[in-house]
Amino acid sequence: MIVSAKWKGLTDAKLDNAEVIVEGRDDYAPGSIDYVMSFTPPPGKLASLPNLKAAFCLGAGVDGFLSDPNYPRRVPLVRFVDRTLSAEMTQYLLLQILMHHRRQRFFDAAQRAGQWRQETLQRRTEDTRIGFLGLGAIGSFAAKRLIDLGFQVSGWSRTPKDIPELKSFTGDVALAAFLGEVDILICLLALTRQTAGILNAKTFAALPKGAFVINVARGAHLVEPDLIAALDCGHLSGAALDVFAEEPLPSQSPLWAHADVTITPHIAAVSQPQVVLDYIRDGIAVFERGETPATVVDINTAY
Amino acid sequence: MIVSAKWKGLTDAKLDNAEVIVEGRDDYAPGSIDYVMSFTPPPGKLASLPNLKAAFCLGAGVDGFLSDPNYPRRVPLVRFVDRTLSAEMTQYLLLQILMHHRRQRFFDAAQRAGQWRQETLQRRTEDTRIGFLGLGAIGSFAAKRLIDLGFQVSGWSRTPKDIPELKSFTGDVALAAFLGEVDILICLLALTRQTAGILNAKTFAALPKGAFVINVARGAHLVEPDLIAALDCGHLSGAALDVFAEEPLPSQSPLWAHADVTITPHIAAVSQPQVVLDYIRDGIAVFERGETPATVVDINTAY
Numbered sequence: 001m002i003v004s005a006k007w008k009g010l011t012d013a014k015l016d017n018a019e020v021i022v023e024g025r026d027d028y029a030p031g032s033i034d035y036v037m038s039f040t041p042p043p044g045k046l047a048s049l050p051n052l053k054a055a056f057c058l059g060a061g062v063d064g065f066l067s068d069p070n071y072p073r074r075v076p077l078v079r080f081v082d083r084t085l086s087a088e089m090t091q092y093l094l095l096q097i098l099m100h101h102r103r104q105r106f107f108d109a110a111q112r113a114g115q116w117r118q119e120t121l122q123r124r125t126e127d128t129r130i131g132f133l134g135l136g137a138i139g140s141f142a143a144k145r146l147i148d149l150g151f152q153v154s155g156w157s158r159t160p161k162d163i164p165e166l167k168s169f170t171g172d173v174a175l176a177a178f179l180g181e182v183d184i185l186i187c188l189l190a191l192t193r194q195t196a197g198i199l200n201a202k203t204f205a206a207l208p209k210g211a212f213v214i215n216v217a218r219g220a221h222l223v224e225p226d227l228i229a230a231l232d233c234g235h236l237s238g239a240a241l242d243v244f245a246e247e248p249l250p251s252q253s254p255l256w257a258h259a260d261v262t263i264t265p266h267i268a269a270v271s272q273p274q275v276v277l278d279y280i281r282d283g284i285a286v287f288e289r290g291e292t293p294a295t296v297v298d299i300n301t302a303y
Numbered sequence: 304m305i306v307s308a309k310w311k312g313l314t315d316a317k318l319d320n321a322e323v324i325v326e327g328r329d330d331y332a333p334g335s336i337d338y339v340m341s342f343t344p345p346p347g348k349l350a351s352l353p354n355l356k357a358a359f360c361l362g363a364g365v366d367g368f369l370s371d372p373n374y375p376r377r378v379p380l381v382r383f384v385d386r387t388l389s390a391e392m393t394q395y396l397l398l399q400i401l402m403h404h405r406r407q408r409f410f411d412a413a414q415r416a417g418q419w420r421q422e423t424l425q426r427r428t429e430d431t432r433i434g435f436l437g438l439g440a441i442g443s444f445a446a447k448r449l450i451d452l453g454f455q456v457s458g459w460s461r462t463p464k465d466i467p468e469l470k471s472f473t474g475d476v477a478l479a480a481f482l483g484e485v486d487i488l489i490c491l492l493a494l495t496r497q498t499a500g501i502l503n504a505k506t507f508a509a510l511p512k513g514a515f516v517i518n519v520a521r522g523a524h525l526v527e528p529d530l531i532a533a534l535d536c537g538h539l540s541g542a543a544l545d546v547f548a549e550e551p552l553p554s555q556s557p558l559w560a561h562a563d564v565t566i567t568p569h570i571a572a573v574s575q576p577q578v579v580l581d582y583i584r585d586g587i588a589v590f591e592r593g594e595t596p597a598t599v600v601d602i603n604t605a606y
Contacts, residue, residue, distance in 0.1 A: 084428075084429075084453065087428070087451075087452050087453045088428065088453075090452065091401055091404070091405060091428070091452055091453075092405065094397050094398075094401060094452075095397075095398065095401035095402065095405055095407060098394055098397060098398035098401070099398065099402070099407070101394070102394060102395065102398055102570075104398060104402070107565075107566070107567045107568070107570075108565075110568070111559060111565070111566045114554055114559045114560070116550075116551035116552055116568045117568060118551075118568040118569065118570060119570070120570070120573060124575070125387075125390070125391065125394070126387075145448070145451070145452075148390075148448070149390050149393065149394055149397075149448075150387065150390045150391075150394075247419075248419035248421075249419055251417055256414060256417045257417070262410075262411075262414070263410070263414045264410045265410070265413070265419045265420060265421040266421065267405075267410075267421060267422070267423070270423060272427070
């Protein structure tokens with residue numbers, strides 16, 4: 001069995017009973033490839049592998065595969081779902097939420113000014129409403145931790161979620177009602193035709209004044225000029241962005257210098273090579289037994 | 304029944320079936336006071352109240368009462384223990400831990416410079432060891448959440464703790480061994496004669512190089528010049544301090560401008576007036592039934 005990989009973290013990839021070919025580094029016969037692992041395979045690449053049994057996405061979002069119009073629909077596509085990845089993303093969300101909620105930027109400024117400014121929270125924890133756009137494995141994990149810390153948490157998702165103390169919203173009609181009750185909005189959606197550009201002027205207008213926005217999904221979810229306009233008119237109080245329409249974020253982007261925007265370079269949750277490899281090794285074993293892993297994506301819905 | 308209070312948050316205090324006297328605002332007969340609630344009563348004050356049935360501390364640490372050499376030992380002293388307070392402190396700890404662990408200051412500097420610097424964590428979460436000095440109600444609550452997020456967690460406490468996946472150390476002899484395995488040290492100890500000054504040069508020297516220190520207990524736990532020396536020689540990588548020997552922190556303190564120190568003005572966990580009042584109302588009811596609340600402090604050990 002030969003597996004093709006293209007990710008610098010996997011250049012020394014070792015899988016039991018498999019020869020790993022790193023694309024671009026080795027020659028290989030297209031018909032010899034049984035499995036592929038990638039974030040974003042070149043369009044048409046998968047269709048050129050006649051004996052491909054399955055494709056493994058190295059991250060949680062599979063838009064890098066399904067954006068290929070020639071994706072071979074007969075090939076099962078497996079998402080990376082892992083507790084470590086969920087915990088890392090939750091760490092990032094907690095950090096950005098708490099920097100905002102606990103006014104860390106305010107206290108940093110007070111410290112720089114040498115001032116003891118004993119301000120309390122602008123809004124008590126139990127009155128602070130955190131809303132998730134997307135409540136998959138990662139969102140559900142994070143939501144439970146935020147509920148545990150005393151926040152009000154809601155979520156908008158394709159299917160209703162039954163999480164204790166979480167208010168679940170479903171469907172396009174409910175989106176405005178969901179947004180109207182959110183002080184901190186988190187985008188964790190899969191990127192699909194339906195969700196691209198969902199963080200736009202209309203969405204921001206539906207949020208209460210002073211809301212804060214966090215995008216950790218994909219850059220294409222956000223209409224960047226709409227965010228800047230909503231910040232500059234004072235409707236939104238701030239944003240934390242880890243993903244961007246173009247990465248690296250171009251140096252001329254006005255986001256870099258915006259006082260109310262925190263920028264991180266797509267580091268919220270990084271898959272660890274060995275954890276991913278263990279996951280893929282287990283997944284290959286399932287396919288080789290003639291079964292299908294639970295985390296295979298529905299190609300039609302991209303979930 | 305008359306209750307004496309001295310806290311701006313309680314100036315409108317209402318307790319069922321009780322008249323609340325706010326000290327300094329009203330005249331009162333010392334013999335009319337049944338209960339006192341305070342953070343730090345003036346030394347000798349409690350001894351001047353002949354009919355005092357119990358004293359309620361408005362916070363988790365009772366050193367403001369027990370530092371009074373004339374504290375009337377016959378009077379039960381009740382600590383404030385509350386899930387909300389534990390969750391608020393945990394929020395603060397998560398924020399400071401994650402700012403350090405996830406390199407937020409580094410990414411802030413990169414953003415100011417307009418640079419996309421996609422650095423990974425300096426240390427993976429599962430290799431990062433967080434150690435608690437003090438594992439009471441608040442420390443135990445926080446420790447469990449950090450374990451859940453993937454950190455290695457240990458604790459040094461008076462009595463051994465049985466928390467799943469937590470490494471428990473007890474007693475003076477074990478202190479150095481505990482410190483030798485800690486990358487992020489959190490002080491949550493009660494302030495007693497034994498613990499005052501515990502964050503000193505010897506303690507810092509026992510930590511691995513590059514360790515980070517968080518003090519959210521009392522300013523008197525920390526020997527501030529020892530901290531500055533340990534930071535300046537590069538042994539410690541940073542500190543986050545919410546409490547200080549003198550509060551407000553004097554403007555001439557070198558801590559204000561230290562590049563590796565985050566200062567917050569004693570805001571980590573603020574007791575909420577109504578939550579505290581509900582707690583005290585319930586506690587008074589217990590005493591009036593002739594019983595003793597579970598959170599009465601042992602005057603001899605201060606725990």
